[in-house]
Amino acid sequence: MGLKHVAKRFFEKNQRIYRSKAIYKLQRLRQKGNIEPDYDNCNYKDILREIDLNGCTIIENFIPPDIINKILVEVEAPYLEMQAGKKNDDFWHSEGGNGRIGNIDKYSPLAKEYLFDSQMISNLAKSYVSKSAVGFRKEADFKYSPGESYQADIVHIDDWRHRFKAFVLLHDLERVNAPLVYYKGSHKSAHWRQDLEYSYHKDGQSGRFGHLFPQEMRKIQSEHHYESVHFEGKAGSLFLGDFRGLHSGSILVEGKRVMLNYTWGLV
Ligand SMILES: O=C(O)CCC(=O)C(=O)O
Ligand SMILES: [Fe+2]
Structure with missing residues (x-):
């Protein structure tokens, strides 16, 4: 042992x-990763600079439309099977109209090829977090139930650890389709993080777990005025970000929201 x-x-x-x-x-x-991003070993310096500055960036046409349509079919298949009653050990979480399937690369060879095995994502994640960082969570996130809300719809940080995430939209998505919301610049060190980060460790998942009360977020915003970015747009768009930054899901108003969600960090 x-x-x-x-x-x-x-x-x-x-x-x-x-x-x-x-x-x-x-x-x-x-868990100490890079203090500064490793520009020397990065092949996408402009993208890295933007993530460093804003905490996030959106890249359109990361995966071409014909491939994305096929990925959507591959990714929705296990979800629909599960809804029809099939047991699935890779199903992680279902709450308030939000569902997640882990190890989605097993079900979607094309998602594996275009996102989870992407050299570009790996190079950016390692340059941003640490050369020892690994992509440890490969999932698909599904929202099909308008009006329902779940835990991640409350503004939160994912962790106090460096967490680099890549999301890909699997269909065209507008404001009504529950876009992810990210607060630009909130990934940087700030006074409000200290207690929030320690409580994450101390109280774990049964505590506040990185989440903010609305009045706390209002106070933070009155000082920092972080600008919100909504991850909406065309299928195949990529969102890259530092998920120590403040973000939330949003409530589905109509349609659906299906996206790939890939998490990197030191484990
Ligand atoms: O479902 C969403 O849009 C938010 C997801 C989220 O907070 C996360 O993956 O860290
Ligand atoms: Fe999150």
């Missing part, structure tokens, strides 16, 4: 120790 495994077992049994500030600080050291 490796040291990492022993430590994990110990902390599972001794949650009070794990939740302490000392362990939090140790975790932060262990």
Whole structure:
């Protein structure tokens, strides 16, 4: 049994120790990625610069329309099967009209080829986070139920760790189709993060887990005036971002929202 495994077992049994500030600080050291993006090893410097500056960027036509239509079919198939009652171990989460399937690259060879095996995504993620970063979550996110809301529709940060994410729209999407909303510039260090980040570690998923009350967000905005960006547009568009930044989902008004969601970080 490796040291990492022993430590994990110990902390599972001794949650009070794990939740302490000392362990939090140790975790932060262990998770320390690039302080500055690694421009020297990046083949897409302009894109990297924009992510560094704004926390996000949108690139249109990342995947061509004929391929995207095929990916949508490949990706919707396991979801529809599951809805028809088939058991699926890769189904992660369903809440308030939002569904997620993990390991989606298994079901969609084309999503694997065009997104999950993309050299460009890997180069950008490693240049932004760390050369040791890995793409560890490969999922598809589905919203089919207008009017329903779920946890991620509340403004939040995903983590205090460097989290680089790539999303791809699998169909044309407008404001009514529940676009992801990102607050530009909110990925940078700021006073409001300190308590929020520590509570993420201390209270875990049963706590606030990176989420903000509306009045907290109003106060932050009165100081920082972060501009919101909605990820909408044509099928095949790519959103890249630092998900330590503030963002939220939005409520589906009509139609559906299906997108690929790829998370990179140090694990
Ligand atoms: O469903 C959404 O648009 C938001 C998703 C989100 O917050 C995330 O993937 O980190
Ligand atoms: Fe999120």
